[in-house]
Every structure is written in structure tokens, then in C-alpha cells.
Amino acid sequence: MNCRECTDFLIDYLNGDLPAAQQRVFEGHLELCPPCLTYLESYRATLALGELVRDEPSEPLPDAMVHAILSARALKPESN
Amino acid sequence: MAERSENGEGAAGEVDFVARLRAGDEAAYAELVRAQGGRMLAVARRLLRSDDDAADAVQEAFVSAFRAIASFEGGARLSTWLHRIVVNAALMKLRTRSRRPEVSIDELLPKFYEDGHHVDEPSEWKSPSQLDALERQETRNLVREQIDRLPADYRTVLMLRDIEGLDTKETAELLGVTPNAAKIRLHRARLALRGLLDPHMRARGAL
Numbered sequence: 001m002n003c004r005e006c007t008d009f010l011i012d013y014l015n016g017d018l019p020a021a022q023q024r025v026f027e028g029h030l031e032l033c034p035p036c037l038t039y040l041e042s043y044r045a046t047l048a049l050g051e052l053v054r055d056e057p058s059e060p061l062p063d064a065m066v067h068a069i070l071s072a073r074a075l076k077p078e079s080n
Numbered sequence: 081m082a083e084r085s086e087n088g089e090g091a092a093g094e095v096d097f098v099a100r101l102r103a104g105d106e107a108a109y110a111e112l113v114r115a116q117g118g119r120m121l122a123v124a125r126r127l128l129r130s131d132d133d134a135a136d137a138v139q140e141a142f143v144s145a146f147r148a149i150a151s152f153e154g155g156a157r158l159s160t161w162l163h164r165i166v167v168n169a170a171l172m173k174l175r176t177r178s179r180r181p182e183v184s185i186d187e188l189l190p191k192f193y194e195d196g197h198h199v200d201e202p203s204e205w206k207s208p209s210q211l212d213a214l215e216r217q218e219t220r221n222l223v224r225e226q227i228d229r230l231p232a233d234y235r236t237v238l239m240l241r242d243i244e245g246l247d248t249k250e251t252a253e254l255l256g257v258t259p260n261a262a263k264i265r266l267h268r269a270r271l272a273l274r275g276l277l278d279p280h281m282r283a284r285g286a287l
Contacts, residue, residue, distance in 0.1 A: 002196025011267040039190075039202040045281065046274040048208040049223045050242035053126065056220060061117030065135060069113050069142045070106075 001029040006036045010043050094158055101149050113142060116159060120166040127170040127239055129228060137173050141166035167244055171254060174236065182231045188272035205281040226276040234269035241266050 001009075006029050012018045013026055030037050100108035120141060124134035145165050152161055191199040211219055227235055227243075233255075240251045241262075252262035 003198050004192040004196040007190060035198050035202050038204055042202060042205045043274055045205050045208055046270055046277060047242060052220050053223050054243045058118040058122035061121055066113050069139050070110060072143050073109060073146050
């Protein structure tokens with residue numbers, strides 16, 4: 001396995017989807033290749049940074065929007 | 081209160097709450113909109129990056145949900161169901177937008193020599209878990225900006241899977257592609273985003 005192939009397998013590796021034999025080859029490459037290990041860590045960090053965006057606190061809906069949404073419902077009696 | 085019945089982890093409370101909605105209880109609808117609307121607006125803003133479009137998407141999502149409440153099945157949480165509906169409403173809006181010129185994904189992917197070695201040796205990153213509160217906010221803005229630089233198809237798949245937390249099957253269905261195609265696109269989107277973040281996240285660099 002080379003670095004390009006190692007990069008191709010990252011998503012399956014992190015999902016736990018690599019067959020056992022392929023996983024051994026993948027991990028064998030990581031042991032011998034510090035750049036790929038560093039790359040793997042930054043790929044993992046990219047996912048963690050996505051969670052940072054997802055976890056942003058939300059603010060309450062402005063009253064005007066609440067009223068507009070409830071008014072839209074009131075206009076649609078069939079929506080019950 | 082909607083906060084308790086809808087967000088209080090009480091399955092029985094949620095069943096009662098849904099029954100009130102189905103019975104046309106106006107107070108329950110008001111509680112639902114106040115309890116869930118803020119989160120739904122945040123989802124729509126993340127996907128659409130426009131306050132006006134996000135507000136429209138949330139309104140359309142609630143109207144759809146009100147019409148469909150009779151078909152809501154108790155298997156999912158109400159909040160999860162509403163999340164899917166607002167994601168769908170936002171995606172519909174995204175599809176109607178004219179596409180801006182965008183960079184090819186190939187330009188954002190890592191480069192390799194013919195023998196398969198990295199052209200640019202990867203650098204260590206500052207750990208996201210070590211960021212303080214101010215850095216977290218700055219980094220959150222940075223990540224959003226870099227996600228917005230991805231080509232639209234890649235931005236969307238990354239938003240759905242890694243930000244909104246949909247699974248591959250749901251994402252593939254929404255995008256009209258096979259699960260394998262969604263996975264490959266997601267992987268390329270992550271590689272591209274990693275590359276865009278790299279100059280900012282290197283351990284010795286300033287954020």
C-alpha cells in the first residue's frame with residue numbers, strides 16, 4: 001500500500017468498514033509512514049471541526065417569525 | 081410546556097404532545113414552533129447561508145409538517161422528524177439557486193507523486209479539543225467559510241453527513257445518488273476541506 005491508496009481507504013477505516021486483511025495492511029502502512037499517520041489525524045480533526053459547526057447554540061425564533069408561521073397554519077384549515 | 085414534553089426525553093409526554101397537535105390544539109402548535117423553530121432556523125441558515133432564504137425554508141418546513149402531522153409515526157422523535165423536513169426544504173431552495181463559478185474539486189484534493197507518496201508532507205494540527213472559547217468561535221467561523229468554498233455538490237454532501245448528521249442512506253436518497261456515490265463524494269469533500277483548513281490549523285500557525 002502507498003500513501004495515495006492509504007488516503008483512499010481513510011473513510012472506510014474510520015467507519016470500521018475495512019475487511020480484516022485490508023485493515024492489517026492499512027495499519028501496517030501507518031506504522032511505517034508518519035506522514036500518513038499525521039494525515040489521518042488531520043482528517044479526524046476535520047470531522048471534529050464539523051461537529052463544532054453543528055454544536056453552535058441556536059437562538060430562539062424571532063416572534064415575528066413565530067406569528068407568521070402560526071398565521072400560515074391558520075390560513076389552512078385542512079392542515080388539522 | 082413544549083420544552084418538557086418535546087425536549088424532556090419523555091416518550092409518553094411526546095405521544096401526548098403529538099395527540100394535541102393532531103387534535104388541532106393551537107397552544108400545542110405555538111409551543112412546537114417556539115420549542116423547535118430556533119434549531120430549525122439554525123439548520124436552514126447553515127445550509128443556505130442567507131437569512132431570508134432560511135426564514136422561508138423554516139416557514140415552508142413548518143407548513144409541510146403541520147399538513148403531515150397525521151402521518152407522523154412515533155418511531156422517530158418529533159425533533160428528528162422536523163429536522164429532516166427543514167433539511168429537505170433547504171435543499172429544495174438550494175436547487176433553485178443559480179450556480180456560481182466554482183473551483184474544480186481536483187484542485188482541492190491532496191497531490192501525490194507517481195509512486196504514490198504525498199507531494200506536500202502533512203503537518204500536525206492543533207487539536208480541536210484544545211481550543212478555548214474564543215478560538216472555538218473563530219474556528220467555527222473559519223470552518224464555515226472553508227465549507228462554503230467547496231464546489232456545491234461536495235458542500236451539500238458534507239453538510240448533510242458531517243454537519244447535520246444524516247446517515248449515508250438518507251443523504252443518498254436526498255441527493256438522488258447511490259449510497260456508494262454519496263460515500264465517495266463525502267470522502268472527497270472531507271479531503272478537500274482538510275486541505276482548505278490545513279494552512280489555518282497547523283500546530284505552529286496562528287488561527
